[in-house]
Amino acid sequence: xxxxxxxxxxxxxxxxxxxxxxxxxxxxxxxxxxxxxxxxxxxxxxxxxxxxxxxxxxxxxxxxxxxxxxxxxxxxxxxxxxxxxxxxxxxxxxxxxxxxxxxxxxxxxxxxxxxxxxxxxxxxxxxxxxxxxxxxxxxxxxxxxxxxxxxxxxxxxxxxxxxxxxxxxxxxxxxxxxxxxxxxxxxxxxxxxxxxxxxxxxxxxxxxxxxxxxxxxxxxxxxxxxxxxxxxxxxxxxxxxxxxxxxxxxxxxxxxxxxxxxxxxxxxxxxxxxxxxxxxxxxxxxxxxxxxxxxxxxxxxxxxxxxxxxxxxxxxxxxxxxxxxxxxxxxxxxxxxxxxxxxxxxxxxxxxxxxxxxxxxxxxxxxxxxxxxxxxxx
Amino acid sequence: xxxxxxxxxxxxxxxxxxxxxxxxxxxxxxxxxxxxxxxxxxxxxxxxxxxxxxxxxxxxxxxxxxxxxxxxxxxxxxxxxxxxxxxxxxxxxxxxxxxxxxxxxxxxxxxxxxxxxxxxxxxxxxxx
Amino acid sequence: xxxxxxxxxxxxxxxxxxxxxxxxxxxxxxxxxxxxxxxxxxxxxxxxxxxxxxxxxxxxxxxxxxxxxxxxxxxxxxxxxxxxxxxxxxxxxxxxxxxxxxxxxxxxxxxxxxxxxxxxxxxxxxxxxxxxxxxxxxxxxxxxxxxxxxxxxxxxxxxxxxxxxxxxxxxxxxxxxxxxxxxxxxxxxxxxxxxxxxxxxxxxxxxxxxxxxxxxxxxxxxxxxxxxxxxxxxxxxxxxxxxxxxxxxxxxxxxxxxxxxxxxxxxxxxxxxxxxxxxxxxxxxxxxxxxxxxxxxxxxxxxxxxxxxxxxxxxxxxxxxxxxxxxxxxxxxxxxxxxxxxxxxxxxx
Numbered sequence: 001x002x003x004x005x006x007x008x009x010x011x012x013x014x015x016x017x018x019x020x021x022x023x024x025x026x027x028x029x030x031x032x033x034x035x036x037x038x039x040x041x042x043x044x045x046x047x048x049x050x051x052x053x054x055x056x057x058x059x060x061x062x063x064x065x066x067x068x069x070x071x072x073x074x075x076x077x078x079x080x081x082x083x084x085x086x087x088x089x090x091x092x093x094x095x096x097x098x099x100x101x102x103x104x105x106x107x108x109x110x111x112x113x114x115x116x117x118x119x120x121x122x123x124x125x126x127x128x129x130x131x132x133x134x135x136x137x138x139x140x141x142x143x144x145x146x147x148x149x150x151x152x153x154x155x156x157x158x159x160x161x162x163x164x165x166x167x168x169x170x171x172x173x174x175x176x177x178x179x180x181x182x183x184x185x186x187x188x189x190x191x192x193x194x195x196x197x198x199x200x201x202x203x204x205x206x207x208x209x210x211x212x213x214x215x216x217x218x219x220x221x222x223x224x225x226x227x228x229x230x231x232x233x234x235x236x237x238x239x240x241x242x243x244x245x246x247x248x249x250x251x252x253x254x255x256x257x258x259x260x261x262x263x264x265x266x267x268x269x270x271x272x273x274x275x276x277x278x279x280x281x282x283x284x285x286x287x288x289x290x291x292x293x294x295x296x297x298x299x300x301x302x303x304x305x306x307x308x309x310x311x312x313x314x315x316x317x318x319x320x321x322x323x324x325x326x327x328x329x330x331x332x333x334x335x336x337x338x339x340x341x342x343x344x345x346x347x348x349x350x351x352x353x354x355x356x357x358x359x360x361x362x363x364x365x366x367x368x369x370x371x372x373x374x375x376x377x378x
Numbered sequence: 379x380x381x382x383x384x385x386x387x388x389x390x391x392x393x394x395x396x397x398x399x400x401x402x403x404x405x406x407x408x409x410x411x412x413x414x415x416x417x418x419x420x421x422x423x424x425x426x427x428x429x430x431x432x433x434x435x436x437x438x439x440x441x442x443x444x445x446x447x448x449x450x451x452x453x454x455x456x457x458x459x460x461x462x463x464x465x466x467x468x469x470x471x472x473x474x475x476x477x478x479x480x481x482x483x484x485x486x487x488x489x490x491x492x493x494x495x496x497x498x499x500x501x502x503x504x505x506x
Numbered sequence: 507x508x509x510x511x512x513x514x515x516x517x518x519x520x521x522x523x524x525x526x527x528x529x530x531x532x533x534x535x536x537x538x539x540x541x542x543x544x545x546x547x548x549x550x551x552x553x554x555x556x557x558x559x560x561x562x563x564x565x566x567x568x569x570x571x572x573x574x575x576x577x578x579x580x581x582x583x584x585x586x587x588x589x590x591x592x593x594x595x596x597x598x599x600x601x602x603x604x605x606x607x608x609x610x611x612x613x614x615x616x617x618x619x620x621x622x623x624x625x626x627x628x629x630x631x632x633x634x635x636x637x638x639x640x641x642x643x644x645x646x647x648x649x650x651x652x653x654x655x656x657x658x659x660x661x662x663x664x665x666x667x668x669x670x671x672x673x674x675x676x677x678x679x680x681x682x683x684x685x686x687x688x689x690x691x692x693x694x695x696x697x698x699x700x701x702x703x704x705x706x707x708x709x710x711x712x713x714x715x716x717x718x719x720x721x722x723x724x725x726x727x728x729x730x731x732x733x734x735x736x737x738x739x740x741x742x743x744x745x746x747x748x749x750x751x752x753x754x755x756x757x758x759x760x761x762x763x764x765x766x767x768x769x770x771x772x773x774x775x776x777x778x779x780x781x782x783x784x785x786x787x788x789x790x791x792x793x794x795x796x797x798x799x800x801x802x803x804x805x806x807x808x809x810x811x812x813x814x815x816x817x818x819x820x821x822x823x824x825x826x827x828x829x830x831x832x833x834x835x836x837x838x839x840x841x842x843x844x845x846x847x848x849x850x851x852x853x854x855x
Binding site for chain 3: 057058059173176177178180181208211212213214215216217218219220221222223225226227229230231233234235237238241242259261262264265266268269270271272273274275276277279280281288301302303304305306310311313314317333
Binding site: 057058059062063067068069333334335336337339340 | 434435436437440441442444467469470471472
């Protein structure tokens with residue numbers, strides 16, 4: 001980074017044309033540990049643990065599931081250098097606002113997982129969202145919440161609601177039971193009380209939180225990452241069939257990086273079941289209506305057929321402009337470039353998917369301070 | 379961006395390097411065309427390929443050159459890598475391309491421009 | 507012309523069932539057909555399917571025939587049994603009893619019935635024995651295995667089963683097994699709270715099996731193998747194939763035994779029963795034909811009523827938007843080709 005002048009935001013504003021709903025900041029070694037409450041430090045840090053990778057992405061020993069060109073020169077991990085991220089994502093790729101989604105450590109004890117979420121939130125606020133590191137006002141953050149410990153999840157939401165740069169709550173899909181269980185109601189209550197969107201980024205755990213498929217473990221990263229979407233599909237069915245959106249009619253949920261083209265046949269399937277079983281069900285609306293009003297999906301990684309017109313048709317039938325949010329997943333290897341993604345959207349859906357839905361979902365401004373030499377995607 | 383070398387004009391032959399600049403296993407990205415051209419020395423044979431992945435426009439030559447995997451049921455794991463360094467893999471989505479042809483068997487229609495390379499004396503020349 | 511690719515049959519009662527078992531299995535404890543936690547509230551079966559003398563739904567060939575042959579020319583029978591039991595020998599004996607019941611009571615009784623021979627993937631020698639016994643029967647058209655499993659069907663422990671099915675020229679149908687078997691909870695989040703959620707998700711488990719079979723190169727190794735996912739949900743093939751293909755190229759280096767793009771392995775290998783919950787609904791129904799052509803699904807779908815289950819499908823429910831050629835394929839042509847059923851000249855729907 002050759003910029004030597006003071007990091008002061010430009011006085012010129014540019015319209016927000018690309019909201020990037022999935023970006024990964026990574027802590028430098030030890031940076032999150034600083035913020036872990038004393039009670040849990042011994043539990044979490046008393047024994048060294050190496051890499052825990054299984055279902056490894058291609059060339060993992062060299063690329064570590066990252067874009068190979070996203071490794072900072074100081075030897076840090078991709079996503080650990082805010083300046084490099086700014087250069088590659090904001091300036092070169094052209095995302096205008098990036099929703100930062102850190103990965104918070106999952107443990108087998110809910111309270112310990114909650115402690116990690118607490119620490120991750122402090123770290124993010126102090127190292128990315130503060131006025132020094134967010135001088136350009138392009139970063140927004142996530143309030144990590146351990147869904148399996150609803151009491152502490154609520155406490156985190158209460159603590160960070162109102163922070164100018166925290167734009168969503170971030171939960172995981174892997175813990176059991178599925179989200180429709182009433183034990184999670186306090187979390188939805190806190191989210192809707194403060195009118196903050198709840199997002200879920202795919203993760204992975206161990207054993208039953210792998211997530212363990214009902215019929216056996218995939219063999220390779222290929223079948224693993226493809227079938228991962230079934231967990232999200234299951235959570236959608238739970239939210240809808242278990243009546244979460246009836247109990248919380250203003251709740252908004254975003255599924256991040258779980259793919260989305262499957263929602264089209266899932267809406268049909270749920271509606272067919274509703275039509276056949278209505279007399280046995282207590283939900284008030286047709287399932288697809290809940291999807292359109294309460295759920296959104298990020299676009300990356302875009303799954304597409306050989307014949308792109310099939311994708312266009314599917315996007316039309318699912319009313320993509322109502323349910324999609326652009327995302328890049330920088331700096332992961334499955335990164336989608338915004339210019340590339342834009343080409344695949346039907347014209348009438350572009351504004352909604354690339355920025356309007358994002359502005360609404362995350363309560364973002366419509367303009368941001370200009371950045372020198374930024375690629376304008378469109 | 380100060381310090382970048384001037385771009386070479388397209389459509390003609392250029393001396394892009396001396397032999398010792400690109401030893402076997404090495405490569406050099408030269409500023410021809412919009413994205414540049416990667417010149418690779420694979421066991422003494424030179425190849426030149428556009429530094430641009432046709433998938434999403436990734437910087438191809440930032441990726442790792444290596445071989446490809448084939449089935450071999452006589453070894454543990456039932457697979458071996460063959461033809462080391464004859465393929466370049468995009469640093470973004472790890473799409474592999476054969477340096478000699480710019481393509482692979484699985485999807486020949488997704489290919490990258492390759493360019494003629496010749497060695498004259500100590501010079502490596504690329505027509506791009 | 508219409509072929510019903512999925513009619514489920516049962517024994518009349520436990521006395522009847524045990525009459526097809528030999529000792530020591532006739533004296534074993536065996537669960538009944540119903541699933542405790544996942545049976546449908548209000549009943550699993552059409553009320554009209556219960557016999558006038560209390561016969562178990564789907565247990566009387568004449569009663570079933572009176573219903574099914576009103577609309578179908580041929581019915582593919584798929585016996586439901588008593589779960590994947592911990593004792594694989596017992597499971598095999600239970601399946602063999604149902605196979606014998608099906609062949610002697612149904613296939614030998616009426617030429618319009620075709621049969622699915624149930625085998626146990628956890629007992630390969632027993633399964634191969636059963637295939638050998640029945641593969642020559644002119645009305646046996648496929649092998650049947652449960653959707654529930656503790657390992658995915660692409661893995662090598664199942665390869666001898668695919669080899670035998672391929673050698674016998676018989677497709678393998680995968681269907682949710684009834685009864686109180688052992689296994690894992692039906693969703694990746696554990697147990698669903700409602701039956702409707704179970705109904706929505708359970709059939710989708712085929713996606714795990716299919717993607718694993720593709721990545722493991724099963725269709726490369728067994729080029730004649732045909733698999734029928736008999737609980738439907740063919741619609742999900744399209745988005746998941748798009749995803750499998752999108753990530754096909756980067757993973758070639760990890761799975762060299764599956765060197766082609768994943769979607770290349772589908773034609774001629776993968777089929778689906780199309781039931782009452784399948785296909786576009788609402789305004790999208792106008793595009794049912796277009797959607798069906800995606801991913802070549804029009805060549806894969808087989809009309810199945812799932813009689814006597816409550817979600818009974820009827821040909822009348824098919825969208826009018828389906829082009830005639832798709833209708834023909836769905837209602838009989840795909841099944842006729844798959845199962846080698848000869849069809850009168852000039853047949854149409």
